[in-house]
Amino acid sequence: MSFELPLFPLNVVLFPGMMLPLHIFEPRYQLMINRCLETDKTFGVTLIAEGEEGQPNTVPSLVGTSAEILESTPFPDGRMNLQTIGRRRFRVLSVREEDDYLIGLVEWLDDIETERAVPAYTIKVRALLERYLKLLTLNAKVTGLDVTSV
Numbered sequence: 172m173s174f175e176l177p178l179f180p181l182n183v184v185l186f187p188g189m190m191l192p193l194h195i196f197e198p199r200y201q202l203m204i205n206r207c208l209e210t211d212k213t214f215g216v217t218l219i220a221e222g223e224e225g226q227p228n229t230v231p232s233l234v235g236t237s238a239e240i241l242e243s244t245p246f247p248d249g250r251m252n253l254q255t256i257g258r259r260r261f262r263v264l265s266v267r268e269e270d271d272y273l274i275g276l277v278e279w280l281d282d283i284e285t286e287r288a289v290p291a292y293t294i295k296v297r298a299l300l301e302r303y304l305k306l307l308t309l310n311a312k313v314t315g316l317d318v319t320s321v
Contacts, residue, residue, distance in 0.1 A: 176237065177203045178273040180229045185216040185236040185257040186289040190311035193253040197225060201249050204240070212240040215261060215275060231273060233263045234280065269274055 179200065185191050195204050207214050222229030226316045242254040261277040268274070 173276050174276045175274050176261065176277045177207060177215055178217055178231050178235065178245065178263070178266065179187065179203070179238070180219045180222075180224070180231040180273065181216050181307060182219055182224045183216070184218050184237060185255075187236055187257045187259060189236075189257045191255045191257065193255060194250065195253060196250045198249070202270055203272045204243070204251065204253065207240060208243060213258070214239050214240075214279060215263075216255075216257070217263065217275075227271070230299065231263060231275070234260060235263065235275075235277075239300050317319045 179193075185193070195201055199318050201216065214237070216238045217231035217235035220230045220232045236257040237259050239257040239258050240253055242252075244252040246252075260280040261275075262280055263275045263277055265276045266273050267276075
């Protein structure tokens with residue numbers, strides 16, 4: 172099931188359970204956050220795929236994490252400090268602009284499938300790491316480096 176979510180493209184990846192403090196100073200994001208505070212205190216954080224943070228025409232990544240506003244400290248000039256926490260991952264289906272900020276049509280990602288895949292990836296990563304360490308040790312012996320003190 173898809174739904175709309177205000178998007179905040181940043182040069183950071185937010186993970187579920189991760190705290191993210193934010194200082195909101197741009198008028199477009201002040202408006203977006205004030206609207207979020209009036210409703211469900213949730214917006215989406217996406218990594219910037221193209222463009223620069225704080226500039227118009229940034230393109231968000233197609234996967235992001237919902238951010239719940241835990242605390243808001245407003246300043247007289249409209250700026251505010253937020254304490255947020257990542258809640259749930261989503262996929263961006265489409266994006267539209269409203270009042271100079273982005274609204275994404277999104278759907279929740281099912282992390283259960285990802286969790287099932289983790290053990291298989293863990294086995295592969297461990298095998299590759301063991302191979303890497305053997306090659307590193309072999310290289311150290313050939314070059315005469317002492318890797319036992321590392």
